[in-house]
Amino acid sequence: MSRMAAKDRREELIAAAQRVMIRDGVTKATTRAIVNEAKMPLGVFHYCFSSREELLQEVLTRFTDATVAAARKMFEGEGDLGSRITRSLSAFWGTVELNPGEHQVSYELTHYALRQAGFEDLARRQYQHYREVHEELLAEAAEAAGIEWAVPVPVLARYLNSVLDGVTLSWLVDRDSEHSQEVLRLTGEHLLTLARERTRQAAGPSPAAEPSPAS
Amino acid sequence: MSRMAAKDRREELIAAAQRVMIRDGVTKATTRAIVNEAKMPLGVFHYCFSSREELLQEVLTRFTDATVAAARKMFEGEGDLGSRITRSLSAFWGTVELNPGEHQVSYELTHYALRQAGFEDLARRQYQHYREVHEELLAEAAEAAGIEWAVPVPVLARYLNSVLDGVTLSWLVDRDSEHSQEVLRLTGEHLLTLARERTRQAAGPSPAAEPSPAS
DNA sequence: TGTCATGTTGGTCGAGCGTCCAAGACGCTG
DNA sequence: CAGCGTCTTGGACGCTCGACCAACATGACA
Structure with missing residues (x-):
């Protein structure tokens, strides 16, 4: 995936998380569902956030x-x-x-x-x-x-x-x-x-x- | 555990589930937490209920x-x-x-x-x-x-x-x-x-x- | 007494979860 | 060019979850 600043990825993940929550509910907003929504590999998540x-x-x-x-x-x-x-x-x-x-x-x-x-x-x-x-x-x-x-x-x-x-x-x-x-x-x-x-x-x-x- | 009608166990499990939900929230009311609250072995759950x-x-x-x-x-x-x-x-x-x-x-x-x-x-x-x-x-x-x-x-x-x-x-x-x-x-x-x-x-x-x- | 429906038990399975990590790829700077 | 901080990636770990099951215990009734 193209290189991107961690700060920018955070924003995209936050936006993706919001979309998942709106579509499927807060409990369904797992780390995997969020990165999947953002089309990023799972590892990205804990590079950008210390925790869910x-x-x-x-x-x-x-x-x-x-x-x-x-x-x-x-x-x-x-x-x-x-x-x-x-x-x-x-x-x-x-x-x-x-x-x-x-x-x-x-x-x-x-x-x-x-x-x-x-x-x-x-x-x-x-x-x-x-x-x-x-x-x-x-x-x-x-x-x-x-x-x-x-x-x-x-x-x-x-x-x-x-x-x-x-x-x-x-x-x-x-x-x-x-x-x-x-x-x-x-x-x-x-x-x-x-x-x-x-x-x-x-x-x-x-x-x-x-x-x-x-x- | 003493023998008990499935119908009675259902009631106790329902009551236990309510207690767990009130204390810890709905999401924490897992099958294990509920049977634990009711002091029953895990297997009881799916004998009394077909699903959570x-x-x-x-x-x-x-x-x-x-x-x-x-x-x-x-x-x-x-x-x-x-x-x-x-x-x-x-x-x-x-x-x-x-x-x-x-x-x-x-x-x-x-x-x-x-x-x-x-x-x-x-x-x-x-x-x-x-x-x-x-x-x-x-x-x-x-x-x-x-x-x-x-x-x-x-x-x-x-x-x-x-x-x-x-x-x-x-x-x-x-x-x-x-x-x-x-x-x-x-x-x-x-x-x-x-x-x-x-x-x-x-x-x-x-x-x-x-x-x-x-x- | 033997039969059988009913209840009991502990263990196990596969899936999904949050989290972590080693190994590599990129691109700026000297 | 080499060095190095920043980013990328796939896989793995340990855990919890709902669900399931084979084996056993009980007790009412014949």
Whole structure:
């Protein structure tokens, strides 16, 4: 095989591993399946990676980074709060229906990480990143619309993240697009009801702790 | 080892498999690990099960049945709509914090089933059962409170199921009980806002005894 | 008591796995 | 040209896995 820098081969192996995982699942992504996908001899693997776990670690962080970047892009654009929310949820759902395998692999990697000693932090960071992005986007949307949220942003971010996760998982199982999108619409409307006029105060450190927000 | 009917041994092996899965994960539940947990010689396994997959299939349906039964029990009891919802969500959350391993295994089994040829239907049935229970409970609660839901019950059931799934998954990763319960509280309040007076039409035997149940 | 279905046991087989390595091939530099 | 770091390769090791089987033990029933 033509000579290639180890660093480049790493990238190709990572990409090949992602393809195998999406097609056949994380557990089927063996060293042999990966090098076979990349059309390389087996020996290459441990010349580029010290272990299979190192490769998986790399794949997991790539997935997280890509998801985070995609999420940020989804929220770009103008409009009032309602249309922003609707557009973002639609954009998210578009990626799910277009790339179901990637989302499925994301779940599999999470559960893999939860069981693998030394990988728990990776799973934690993954979800922390997701929630941070949601927090940013919620804060940014509130800022642009001149409102504030009736619920602490960290809670709202976790809520949003949970709904998206849950709806995606359900859809991966039964592929009921219509009902899934209805749920997202319902969630979007719910978020809108949680926007209220901004109270007079600087955007400084908010004391939080609201006793009884709704009704 | 003392003589025992094959049927009884099956049950013990299933129970042992569940214990191994909860402790070490689905992938670690090998035939050897299972018989070891059950303190039986290896040969027993294929005398009681034709294959490892047959055992897993059995475990998955047991998990689903147990979860469905537990969910039904959570919704028993009296009270107005608000307290019923709050109590049910609290009860659900109790099971999550008390038996995190079982919920984790449930996810792992779902993803396993999604990848295993011939198991897709099992995963589909699993989620369909969950949603059916949620539908029943929502309908029953509406009936008892004399209200109707502003959103079609199948959509609401999927929404509820998704939130519970998502919150549980997030919690399994970062164990943030406080925020998770806040999300459930928020969801409960959301559900309450979706209850409205029943419109005059054949909704069954009792025609709206209580006009305005929740606050 | 002898028969036979039923249950028990330890060992074994072939496949697949992650990992490792010796031997060679390449291509830049002096 | 020789030297040397970098890359390539096929094969091999040790292990675990699901599955299988021949031989034996048990106990109900005739």
